Amino acid sequence: MIEEKSAAPDFSLLDQDGVERTLSEYRGKPVVLYFYPKDDTPGCTTEACEFRDDYDEYRKAGVTVLGVSPDSPKSHAKFKAKYNLPFTLLADEEHAVCDAYGVWVLKKMYGREYYGVARTTFVIDADGVIRKVFEKVTPKGHSAEILAALAV
Numbered sequence: 001m002i003e004e005k006s007a008a009p010d011f012s013l014l015d016q017d018g019v020e021r022t023l024s025e026y027r028g029k030p031v032v033l034y035f036y037p038k039d040d041t042p043g044c045t046t047e048a049c050e051f052r053d054d055y056d057e058y059r060k061a062g063v064t065v066l067g068v069s070p071d072s073p074k075s076h077a078k079f080k081a082k083y084n085l086p087f088t089l090l091a092d093e094e095h096a097v098c099d100a101y102g103v104w105v106l107k108k109m110y111g112r113e114y115y116g117v118a119r120t121t122f123v124i125d126a127d128g129v130i131r132k133v134f135e136k137v138t139p140k141g142h143s144a145e146i147l148a149a150l151a152v
Contacts, residue, residue, distance in 0.1 A: 010128075027127070049085075
């Protein structure tokens with residue numbers, strides 16, 4: 001896992017529209033980079049909709065919100081449209097960015113093991129430095145938790 005006060009690893013991923021995005025293109029303003037397991041699942045939908053509902057607060061603060069999961073750009077486009085999400089979703093189908101940030105982990109459920117995304121959020125400052133890491137995120141209330149951290 002990338003630690004606080006470390007430089008955020010740059011990356012290049014396709015967004016929900018198939019446009020290549022890099023983290024460095026957002027340099028100069030804070031970024032909330034949140035990793036989530038799967039589009040249109042209950043926890044991920046709750047988390048995304050809270051970011052959506054609070055989006056004006058992020059915008060007023062000059063903060064960019066970026067969601068990352070292993071889903072495809074097409075899946076992201078459907079998810080974004082279905083829930084009217086106003087922020088960018090990035091497709092990490094090969095989980096290279098998840099690996100770089102240390103959030104691609106061995107998980108266990110119902111007695112089986114598999115690799116997947118550990119729900120984690122990184123608050124990155126305007127200079128590209130990680131200021132806060134939220135691990136083992138609970139989707140409900142997470143956006144408020146992020147906004148509170150940004151106010152500090």
